[in-house]
Amino acid sequence: xxxxxxxxxxxxxxxxxxxxxxxxxxxxxxxxxxxxxxxxxxxxxxxxxxxxxxxxxxxxxxxxxxxxxxxxxxxxxxxxxxxxxxxxxxxxxxxxxxxxxxxxxxxxxxxxxxxxxxxxxxxxxxxxxxxxxxxxxxxxxxxxxxxxxxxxxxxxxxxxxxxxxxxxxxxxxxxxxxxxxxxxxxxxxxxxxxxxxxxxxxxxxxxxxxxxxxxxxxxxxxxxxxxxxxxxx
Numbered sequence: 001x002x003x004x005x006x007x008x009x010x011x012x013x014x015x016x017x018x019x020x021x022x023x024x025x026x027x028x029x030x031x032x033x034x035x036x037x038x039x040x041x042x043x044x045x046x047x048x049x050x051x052x053x054x055x056x057x058x059x060x061x062x063x064x065x066x067x068x069x070x071x072x073x074x075x076x077x078x079x080x081x082x083x084x085x086x087x088x089x090x091x092x093x094x095x096x097x098x099x100x101x102x103x104x105x106x107x108x109x110x111x112x113x114x115x116x117x118x119x120x121x122x123x124x125x126x127x128x129x130x131x132x133x134x135x136x137x138x139x140x141x142x143x144x145x146x147x148x149x150x151x152x153x154x155x156x157x158x159x160x161x162x163x164x165x166x167x168x169x170x171x172x173x174x175x176x177x178x179x180x181x182x183x184x185x186x187x188x189x190x191x192x193x194x195x196x197x198x199x200x201x202x203x204x205x206x207x208x209x210x211x212x213x214x215x216x217x218x219x220x221x222x223x224x225x226x227x228x229x230x231x232x233x
Contacts, residue, residue, distance in 0.1 A: 017043075018132075021035065021127070021131075022124050022128050022131070023124065025115070025127055026121070026123045026124035027120050063162065064162035064163040064164035065162055067162060068160070068208075068213065068217055069161070070158075070159065070209070071158045072157050072207040072208055073158065073207075075190045075208070075209065076155050079191065084152070085152055085153065085155060085205070088151065089154075089155075092152075095141055096142075098137075098141055099137040099141055100134075103133075103134045110130060151203075152203075153194075153202075153203040154205070155204075155205050156168055156207065159206065161214070161217060163176075166206070174204070177221060178194060178218075180196060180198040180201060181195060181196055181203075182194075185211060187212075190207060190208060190209065191207045191211060192208065192214045193205050194206065194218075
């Protein structure tokens with residue numbers, strides 16, 4: 001729910017910013033430089049305020065009695081499925097950057113034409129259409145990624161398990177109970193998988209030198225437990 005709220009806030013902020021830029025560039029082009037300067041000075045502060053409070057609240061929800069703490073980065077590199085996971089992570093990163101690359105590519109061809117439109121209202125509409133095209137493409141890419149994100153688990157190597165949840169270092173949390181996850185023991189990978197049953201939610205692979213202990217810890221917190229197959233589903 002928190003992620004969805006942050007996503008809505010980011011969308012509203014981007015739409016407001018886009019409209020302001022379009023208005024200034026169309027009707028007050030002499031002030032564009034000042035607007036750009038103000039944007040880069042103010043936006044980091046706004047983004048910090050958007051992210052700091054939800055992150056602080058999320059970290060607070062998993063504070064509790066420490067049950068297990070570990071940094072097992074070296075185990076990830078020894079995972080028999082290391083290459084499969086890395087390829088999946090790289091593909092998702094490239095896919096997420098696609099809308100921005102398209103925006104830049106079209107910018108070299110369309111932007112000179114748009115900025116030379118004499119009628120300010122037509123120029124305003126063209127700028128809005130240009131940026132909305134990016135928004136739509138970004139939505140379609142994210143929708144596609146939501147279907148793919150469950151297939152490849154995100155590796156977790158530095159973390160703390162408490163009686164309230166999992167604190168992923170340096171930033172990130174997973175709250176208990178995990179009703180939309182299935183726990184699977186992956187002895188051959190020295191890990192425990194948290195496989196999401198909810199479309200759009202990521203799965204995780206928690207690396208540990210003692211997978212049986214972590215497996216028992218998570219299963220004792222009321223999670224649905226299932227023995228893992230050796231092969232990737």
